[in-house]
Amino acid sequence: MSEHKTVHRLYVFKRYERFWHWSQAALIVFMMLTGFEISGAYGNFGFGRAVEYHTLAAWALLVLWAFTIFWQFTTGEWRQYIPTLKKVDAMARYYAWGIFRGAPHPYHKTALKKHNPLQRLAYLALLAVVSPVIWISGLFYLFYAWWGEYGIDRWLELEWVATAHTAGAFMMLVFFIVHVYLTTTGHTVFAHIKAMITGWEDGEPEGDPARSEY
Amino acid sequence: METVIGRAAACALGIALWAGGSALAATADHGKFKELQGPFASGEEVTRACLSCHTEAARQVMATRHWTWEYENPADGSKLGKKTMLNGFCIGDKSNEAFCQSCHVGYGWQDDGFDFSAEEKVDCLACHNTGGYRKLSGLAGHPAYERMEWPPRSGKFVEATDLARVAQHVGPTSRETCGTCHYYGGGGDGVKHGDLDSSLNTATRELDVHMAKDGLNFACSDCHRAEEHRVSGSRIAMTAADPHGPLVRGEKSERNPATCQSCHGDKPHKESLLAAGRLNAHTDTLACQACHIPSFARGGVPTKMGWDWSTAGKLTEAGKPFQKKDEHGHVIYDSKKGDFVLGENVVPEYLWFNGKVTWTTADTPIDPSAEVAINAYHGGPDDPDARIWPVKIFHGKQPYDVEHRTLLVPHTATPDDTAFWYNFDWPKALAAGAAATGQPYSGSFDFAATRMIWPITHMVAPKEQAVACRECHSRDGRLAGIEGIYLPGRDGLPWLRVAGWLAAAAALAGVLIHGALRILTHYRGK
Numbered sequence: 001m002s003e004h005k006t007v008h009r010l011y012v013f014k015r016y017e018r019f020w021h022w023s024q025a026a027l028i029v030f031m032m033l034t035g036f037e038i039s040g041a042y043g044n045f046g047f048g049r050a051v052e053y054h055t056l057a058a059w060a061l062l063v064l065w066a067f068t069i070f071w072q073f074t075t076g077e078w079r080q081y082i083p084t085l086k087k088v089d090a091m092a093r094y095y096a097w098g099i100f101r102g103a104p105h106p107y108h109k110t111a112l113k114k115h116n117p118l119q120r121l122a123y124l125a126l127l128a129v130v131s132p133v134i135w136i137s138g139l140f141y142l143f144y145a146w147w148g149e150y151g152i153d154r155w156l157e158l159e160w161v162a163t164a165h166t167a168g169a170f171m172m173l174v175f176f177i178v179h180v181y182l183t184t185t186g187h188t189v190f191a192h193i194k195a196m197i198t199g200w201e202d203g204e205p206e207g208d209p210a211r212s213e214y
Numbered sequence: 215m216e217t218v219i220g221r222a223a224a225c226a227l228g229i230a231l232w233a234g235g236s237a238l239a240a241t242a243d244h245g246k247f248k249e250l251q252g253p254f255a256s257g258e259e260v261t262r263a264c265l266s267c268h269t270e271a272a273r274q275v276m277a278t279r280h281w282t283w284e285y286e287n288p289a290d291g292s293k294l295g296k297k298t299m300l301n302g303f304c305i306g307d308k309s310n311e312a313f314c315q316s317c318h319v320g321y322g323w324q325d326d327g328f329d330f331s332a333e334e335k336v337d338c339l340a341c342h343n344t345g346g347y348r349k350l351s352g353l354a355g356h357p358a359y360e361r362m363e364w365p366p367r368s369g370k371f372v373e374a375t376d377l378a379r380v381a382q383h384v385g386p387t388s389r390e391t392c393g394t395c396h397y398y399g400g401g402g403d404g405v406k407h408g409d410l411d412s413s414l415n416t417a418t419r420e421l422d423v424h425m426a427k428d429g430l431n432f433a434c435s436d437c438h439r440a441e442e443h444r445v446s447g448s449r450i451a452m453t454a455a456d457p458h459g460p461l462v463r464g465e466k467s468e469r470n471p472a473t474c475q476s477c478h479g480d481k482p483h484k485e486s487l488l489a490a491g492r493l494n495a496h497t498d499t500l501a502c503q504a505c506h507i508p509s510f511a512r513g514g515v516p517t518k519m520g521w522d523w524s525t526a527g528k529l530t531e532a533g534k535p536f537q538k539k540d541e542h543g544h545v546i547y548d549s550k551k552g553d554f555v556l557g558e559n560v561v562p563e564y565l566w567f568n569g570k571v572t573w574t575t576a577d578t579p580i581d582p583s584a585e586v587a588i589n590a591y592h593g594g595p596d597d598p599d600a601r602i603w604p605v606k607i608f609h610g611k612q613p614y615d616v617e618h619r620t621l622l623v624p625h626t627a628t629p630d631d632t633a634f635w636y637n638f639d640w641p642k643a644l645a646a647g648a649a650a651t652g653q654p655y656s657g658s659f660d661f662a663a664t665r666m667i668w669p670i671t672h673m674v675a676p677k678e679q680a681v682a683c684r685e686c687h688s689r690d691g692r693l694a695g696i697e698g699i700y701l702p703g704r705d706g707l708p709w710l711r712v713a714g715w716l717a718a719a720a721a722l723a724g725v726l727i728h729g730a731l732r733i734l735t736h737y738r739g740k
Contacts, residue, residue: 145495
């Protein structure tokens with residue numbers, strides 16, 4: 001890379017967004033650790049402690065989401081999650097083929113469109129499927145003690161709730177694995193992670209012939 | 215300066231109240247009563263003196279199980295009570311009355327000729343002595359009235375009871391008086407119950423948070439409140455669930471006052487955002503005892519978990535009975551009784567229980583090819599009165615009539631020429647026992663495996679030693695065998711688990727392969 005070439009620096013992730021992302025990441029990892037212990041997969045904190053920590057993390061995440069929803073709407077950032085099918089095929093082809101050939105990334109990230117179409121679909125699935133499954137089942141699970149008082153025990157079984165919650169947890173785990181891997185698919189292995197930490201994404205060098213298309 | 219004086223005054227007042235409180239526990243000093251100056255030649259004479267003031271006491275006692283040893287089982291109407299019930303320990307009372315009735319609140323019950331209507335036969339001192347009084351087995355409920363060799367032919371001697379002294383020092387019942395019988399059921403300390411033994415007399419907080427000598431120091435009667443001498447609580451018809459708040463002092467109630475909930479209520483745990491009512495919700499499913507009695511026989515006294523009568527009767531070469539002891543000095547074989555399995559700090563077993571118990575009695579047909587249930591606890595997950603209870607499960611082996619298929623009561627304990635403990639002759643002992651119970655006996659006997667359930671409800675540990683969540687919320691935990699509930703940490707659909715981990719593994723494999731291909735193609739491209 002010659003020194004004449006300038007590097008596109010793009011401020012992608014704002015401070016609150018980064019704070020939200022990393023605290024949410026920490027909470028979700030922690031909730032997977034405690035949650036899988038509660039489900040009996042392994043032992044670490046001990047069941048009672050795991051339940052307490054899991055509950056605490058759930059409340060923390062709810063508070064975080066309250067702020068985040070506020071932030072999304074006041075900043076208009078929520079639009080970043082509007083799904084699109086445009087270029088989904090190009091993205092899929094890129095991950096399946098182009099990425100191995102050193103082909104350029106088919107999506108040009110901008111501050112206004114920071115998520116590629118596959119990301120948008122993935123986050124939509126997370127928001128529309130995984131989250132509701134986890135949160136609805138989780139809150140029923142959490143407030144099991146009040147089922148009798150509200151007659152919920154007449155139509156709901158703890159087993160169904162636990163099953164839904166566990167299923168949601170596995171979906172989250174799969175998302176987590178793929179999500180972490182895809183952070184390495186930037187123009188350098190750590191480019192995306194660096195952007196999520198500093199807020200700044202280094203674009204690919206200027207003059208890249210493929211770039212101008214987008 | 216003023217605070218020092220204030221503190222001193224407060225201390226003095228405290229001491230005065232404390233000293234006064236203990237001295238004024240009763241308004242009468244029985245030592246000053248002329249009726250109790252004695253001398254008394256027999257227990258009956260003492261009772262007459264008691265009744266001269268406590269005019270209704272004997273009639274009250276006579277209306278209770280402590281006197282009749284009879285009990286009609288509300289579960290099935292069967293006639294039970296110590297008089298006729300069977301167990302896997304000393305087996306049965308009949309033909310052994312003079313021995314066993316040392317735990318009867320009366321004097322002289324040694325056979326069917328006992329007069330249950332004679333008020334002076336009621337033994338007030340058994341429950342109300344404060345020391346110096348002991349009803350000796352073999353004397354049909356009497357204490358020693360003169361110096362005597364006891365046990366018979368043992369070479370040991372017991373001094374005469376000072377009845378006047380005992381009568382002048384009567385008091386409320388205590389752990390010691392109740393324990394004289396309830397600790398020693400089955401022929402020794404802690405043998406039967408597992409959660410009741412003499413260690414409770416000097417209980418530490420760890421052993422029993424209510425009875426702790428240096429703590430609340432409860433007497434049995436603090437929970438087992440009595441009315442007109444009727445003591446609350448029963449192991450035949452139990453209160454398995456008591457889903458109500460605490461009873462207010464003085465409140466009129468039909469509830470059993472001996473339940474945990476009668477004081478603590480059914481929502482006893484402190485709530486918080488993190489707990490979200492979770493512990494209190496457990497009371498719909500679990501008996502308090504399930505978590506708060508982590509193990510029984512915790513006080514250093516072992517309980518009998520098993521008793522094999524079939525090996526009884528071995529003698530030394532000289533023809534003498536003998537005992538074998540384990541490394542702690544506890545008897546594990548006795549020629550009179552057979553082999554024992556002892557247990558200390560025993561983790562209870564757990565089962566659904568609605569308070570109803572049915573019993574195998576001397577006339578119940580049995581199937582000796584399987585373990586015979588001497589008692590059966592009823593209840594299941596869909597029963598609103600049932601909770602998961604901790605129990606001691608005792609395994610016995612005891613004689614039965616091969617032809618009639620009934621359990622037999624051997625004559626064992628009173629010295630004569632048929633008693634097993636003095637002759638080691640099963641045919642004679644069983645014939646004499648059957649004659650006393652009135653059941654038919656074919657003369658042909660063998661030994662059947664039996665099983666008996668005991669509720670675990672005493673030896674309540676301090677809350678910090680309650681059973682930890684994970685001990686049940688795990689795959690192989692304490693409640694591994696409990697059906698009908700979804701238990702987080704234990705349960706979960708196996709196929710969901712398999713599918714979930716497969717999906718995660720597939721995702722991981724996918725990204726690893728993808729990454730490996732990227733690395734490979736990257737270097738190949740160079």
